[in-house]
Amino acid sequence: MPENLPDLRRADGVLFDLDGVLTPTAEVHMRAWKAVFDGVFAQWDITPAYTDADYYAYVDGKKRYDGVASLLRSRNVEIPWGDVSDGPEVESVCGIGNRKNAAFAAALRRDGIAPYPGSLALITRLRAEGIPQGVVSSSKNAEEVLAAAGIRDFFTVVVDGRVAERDALASKPAPDMFRAGAVALGVNPDASVAVEDALAGVGSAVAAGFATVVGVDRGAGPEALRQAGATCIVDDLIRLLPSTNTDESMENA
CATH class of the missing domain: 1.10.150 (DNA polymerase; domain 1)
Structure with missing residues (x-):
């Protein structure tokens, strides 16, 4: 695996945004x-x-x-x-x-909706490796989208807009939602990975103490994601699979 990309198999846990990261609902x-x-x-x-x-x-x-x-x-x-x-x-x-x-x-x-193929491949691999996975989404529709996409069972934790409203968590880019996700998943942010496509989401993960923040460029732009604090940038989560990582498919922070 290229050394510039994180090996998610070594993470305490991985917290994903939903829209634009796992599903094309963005x-x-x-x-x-x-x-x-x-x-x-x-x-x-x-x-x-x-x-x-x-x-x-x-x-x-x-x-x-x-x-x-x-x-x-x-x-x-x-x-x-x-x-x-x-x-x-x-x-x-x-x-x-x-x-x-x-x-x-x-x-x-x-x-309807289906997950991105590369995202499905990655979360399937992480589940096989026993890596805890969660979703941190500002959307109040997260549970419905995850169920419609057939991937709800991959995640032990979902911190979404409804949870944020219930627990008075501030909106991204405040750290509240990613911090709550790490607590619910039982992992340390500095030993875990956050995966985001939104500038506000990247900022939230950085503020929550995630040392590794993967920016997924679905339109925000690599430079903007980098400035927001992404530590690496990919165009598809398939790039994070050990057998498919390439230096050409990502940009370093």
Whole structure:
């Protein structure tokens, strides 16, 4: 194995983000956010227009309502926070977030989801090696996505948006969620590995004390992931399998 890539078989445990790392649901989330924000921006005459760059800068990796507030704040727009029970028609942070979630849930039910083949190969290998694995996701849909993808049984711990809300864990990039994941998995962050595709998620893992943070480049860009604190960058988790690691498939921090 090239020495620059971590040998996950030697880790105390591995904590994965979900969307964009294990499953291509990040693409579904992106489409749902774009549909919602395009409508909001048009209705309120907000400029400049919403772009994919906004998703990576303000929304990706954060809890749903924090993402809404962050994006609107980037356009100097402040609206009432509202309540988690707000319907999708309500013009509040929670209402807009729930509008997006309805669009995401409808797409998931309609189209289903499958794990990335490389990610499935890696978690299968780690399970065979007896390495504890968990998921740390800001999404409240994590359990549904894991079940739909057929991979829920690989993970003994899932710290998601619902757990974060229940336990008052701050949104990524604060360390709370990855720190809670390590505690729940019973591992030390400095001897474990975090795997993330979002800048906020990389920052969260670094702040939680993970010495090894794998950045998966699904669109955020290797330089941005590196600046956020990723210690190595791959384009597919298949690169972390011992038999397929290549220096050409990753970039060093």
